[in-house]
Amino acid sequence: MxxxxxxxxxxxxxxxxxxxxxxxxxxxxxxxxxxxxxxxxxxxxxxxxxxxxxxxxxxxxxxxxxxxxxxxxxxxxxxxxxxxxxxxxxxxxxxxxxxxxxxxxxxxxxxxxxxxxxxxxxxxxxxxxSYPKTGIVLVQQNEVKVIESYLNEIEEIYSYELNVDTDDWRQKVGPRKANASSMAPGATNAQKDNFAARYEANKQRWYKKIAPKLDKAAKDKEWEKIVIVGESDPSQELKQQMNKQVDEVIQKNMLDHEESKVLAEVFG
Known part of the structure; x- marks a missing residue:
């Protein structure tokens, strides 16, 4: 509608x-x-x-x-x-x-x-x-989830995951799976340290690759508002790499939260 x-x-x-x-x-x-x-x-x-x-x-x-x-x-x-x-x-x-x-x-x-x-x-x-067409972008270090909402209802949900070996972001199909390189619960301290070092060295380049996909979605779906939700470092870095204006950044890790809770956080 x-x-x-x-x-x-x-x-x-x-x-x-x-x-x-x-x-x-x-x-x-x-x-x-x-x-x-x-x-x-x-x-x-x-x-x-x-x-x-x-x-x-x-x-x-x-x-x-x-x-x-x-x-x-x-x-x-x-x-x-x-x-x-x-x-x-x-x-x-x-x-x-x-x-x-x-x-x-x-x-x-x-x-x-x-x-x-x-x-x-x-x-x-x-x-x-109060509830315009909104793209809510939830970001973790190597994963991005998009919730498209209109009139405070969810219209579409999709996710991208970074392959840290090829530096390519791919849209995910099927249920979310843990990834050792994204510091899954079973990852060793060495794996976590290694990924943290790679993230610091590559974050600008990684988010620069995903930003055009988000800019295109914003244009094609006519988002009237863009909100990025994530911890301070990845959310601010992604905001800097996007060409579209980001209206709000919420510094909170909510990627694994129920979508209805995310909407409640964004719209209050």
């Missing part, structure tokens, strides 16, 4: 008759202390019922009919997706189906409902601003 494009299209929507635009932001975050009992279901039912009651009192039969048509579509989406909910749900819709935007998002939302001439885009714009 290209949220920037979606927002631009939604900004052009304007209604002046009884066929108004419905906007809903629903907090479904299971980590929210206020959501432990699935309270979002109560908030959803109350929000929809309040609108319906108000429109009945207003005695605009056409507008009430349009809202009820929207409500049917929204109910169907909620019931069909509630087992897959993330942290929030955004729905923007009209009765004539000219507008239908419905998505589960990985951001905690403030529960809000709107029925008005234009879509209410405040929180969805915040989602776009």
């Amino acid at each position: 290209d949220l920037t494009k979606e927002i631009k299209e939604l900004e052009n929507i304007r209604r002046s008759d009884s066929n108004k635009v419905f906007t809903m932001y629903l907090n479904t975050d299971p980590s929210d202390p206020e959501q432990q009992g699935g309270e979002w279901k109560i908030h959803y039912k109350n929000g929809m019922r309040n609108f319906e009651s108000y429109l009945k009192e207003d005695e605009d039969k056409e507008e009430l009919k349009n809202f009820q048509l929207v409500k049917q579509k929204v109910d169907k989406f909620i019931k069909g997706n509630e087992q897959k909910f993330l942290r929030g749900v955004v729905i923007i819709a009209t009765a004539d189906e000219e507008v239908w935007f419905a998505d589960r998002v990985q951001m905690r939302l403030k529960t809000e409902f709107f029925w008005q001439e234009t879509p209410e885009l405040g929180q969805i714009k915040k989602l776009e601003e």
